[in-house]
Amino acid sequence: MLFAMQQNEGPLSRLRRDHERLVLDLLRKQGPMTRGELGGLCGLSRTTLYDIISALVASGAVVTSVPQSAHRGRGRPVERLTLNPQAGQAIGIDFARRAVHVAVVNVAHEIVGTASETHGSEMSEDKRVDVAQRLVGRLTGGALRLGALGAIGVGVVGPVGRPGEEAGLGHNGDTLAALVRERFEVPVLVDNNTRLAALAESTWGAATGEQDVLYLRLSHGVGGGLVVGGALHRGAEGLSGEFGHITVDPEGAPCGCGGTGCLETVASVGAVLGAYRAQGGRADDVPALIEAIASGDARASSVVSEAGARVGSVLAAVCNAIGPAVIVVGGELAALGRALTEPVERALSANILPVSRWRMSLRPAELGEAGAALGGIALVLHESPLLTHYPAESKPEEKA
Template identity: 65%
Template sequence: MLCRMPPHESPLGRLRRGHEELVLSLLRRHGPLSRAELGGHSGLSRTTLYDIVAELVERGAVVATPCDPALRRRGRPVETLTLNPEAGQAIGIDFARRAVHVAAVNVAHEVIGSASRGHAADLPWEDRVALAERLVGTLGEGPLRLGALSAIGVGVVGPVVDPDAERAPGGPHGDLPALLRKRFAVPVLLDNNTRLAALAEATWGAAADDEDVLYLRLSHGVGGGLVVGGSLHRGAYGLAGEFGHITVDAADGARCSCGGTGCLETVASVGAVLAACRAAGGTAQNLPDLLRAVAAKDPVALRVLESVGGRVGAVLAAVSNAVGPGVIVLGGALAEAGAPLLDAVRAAFTADLLPLAREKVELRRASLGEVAGALGAIALVLHESPLLSRYPARPESEESS
């Protein structure tokens, strides 16, 4: 299902592909550049660069624009090259538990629009796909053009162990890929929506300045994702990022939906936090009640969040000591509690993190909100596109630029 480099590609083809990726990455990072500036940044020979640029222009991925006459020097007019926003658009859809979120981005990585709509938890897949199609139709000012990025990225709840298995009717997500292909007539790239939110935060959000990112979402479930070297890390079995099932209370913990006992999800999910508040004498019945109690500095709510933050911080430190991220992003509905939770997470995280790493790892709050999964689905398309593979990884030759 994922469009990867063909295994039979020749060494010369791989070299050319690498040159294309380098040029596209430089235009993403620096914006419009002349051929001379591209040559300086890339280190490619003039002949090679002109050949690669000509191919990208012909394919519509790059456009050449005459320089402002006021800035021209003597001799031939200087053209600038830039990613072509008209070359195509990528659509992302996040099928959350009780809502559909959609977004669209062009190849210049400008967000065209986003939209969301809630629904009943038991809404059939056919109706969810129809809802997604209607929402996609509201984006932008005219019909969306998939062009060179002809695929749709899709986020779903739960593990996506084998993308190819999702083709089979009756799989864990029903006939969803087939339904989407029928509606949009393009390939479908499927992944876990929390993992895609991690990719979105590393691409456009709170961690856009780093390529090694650990993301944790605290919501009705607890999960996360790892972005390593600018690319989403799925793991050998497609289960990377299941931080919610790390054991934090083996002795007296509650039973988890995964079958284990004392998982982080049994402590730090919205339902678990509300239950802890009620057990301690609080009255919050739902998340808005809890947030109002926090704003009013209710001692029960603050005490529970401090305890939860300590558990979360300890897990984040343990994972960080193992994988070494540059940025940790904390998101999800429970993060709306703000400082009472985040400060407790930060304190426990700092205490348990290796001393040498304490000045190197930053803990930040997520910035993309509920549309993060849909944007991450778009980033997945941009990664897998033959034109934009491994976006937003930085080419090694840029280090010296």
């Protein structure tokens, strides 16, 4: 059990408890922060905040640390505050199409480890959960401590309307969620795995600390996610982030979604490799395409440049509508590097509102295949009940 408090029904006590909840909630969602950073987010007076922090540190709910780099500077090192790492661990599982990825993070936002295992497309849901359970056991040494968080975040392929159990996924995602809940005996929060990768990149990856992030994944499919005001945006029926199905060529190829000329038909792995082969090139995968570009093959560079231009135009339209501060690009095609991102940047700059050009930052994703599993953890940290054993449960009339 994490730290409990004495019950007191007075209004001042309830106000203090609300302040403590606010500080703990910010540390749970944002990770380590200085007192000044906390003050800027919570809106409490300096005196009140420092009093609350002192009490939380004294109780053991919050711990302080000084980053290694701070020891080398002059003056008094700036302490960072974080939830006590011993409070528990958070688990994220990504059930990708042909792989299972898991991640373990403690409540102080420190990544304990990640692991992955590929499998055939015919593997049953039950066996896939077996794989997840084995990988989690490997990372935790068989001593899983969910502790105060008491939930697992799960990423699945396809639309998910809302996070949580019995989410009505309409495919094998609901079975996977039920199996994970049964195996680990805790609630399960579920969301689309590409959206979860967006949340992870804004928590631990390329857009750490940013509140408004657009994530685009260029893989065998094209999709993405939006983090708006620090929270994952899902949209009606869980359809947010379907950037791959924005039309870029009304006369183009048919798309699996039923549309025509979608971005996915020109900027997915298969589409780009197909376009290169149609021009006489030979490449069976992205590494081979990278080699062709490096060798000076103009056909390969042209195909990638055209795909990048289409991507940049779509990103500009989305950015003009929602105004993110950062765009993160991931997926297998991101390995093409500047051959892809330069035409993306040119098209983005040409089509985005002039006032936004200098504010926009385009960055490569940093978390790789572990991104969605880490996003599942971020979902738990953002949306699970506040450290379930702290404060002690209030009486019904005291709950918000």
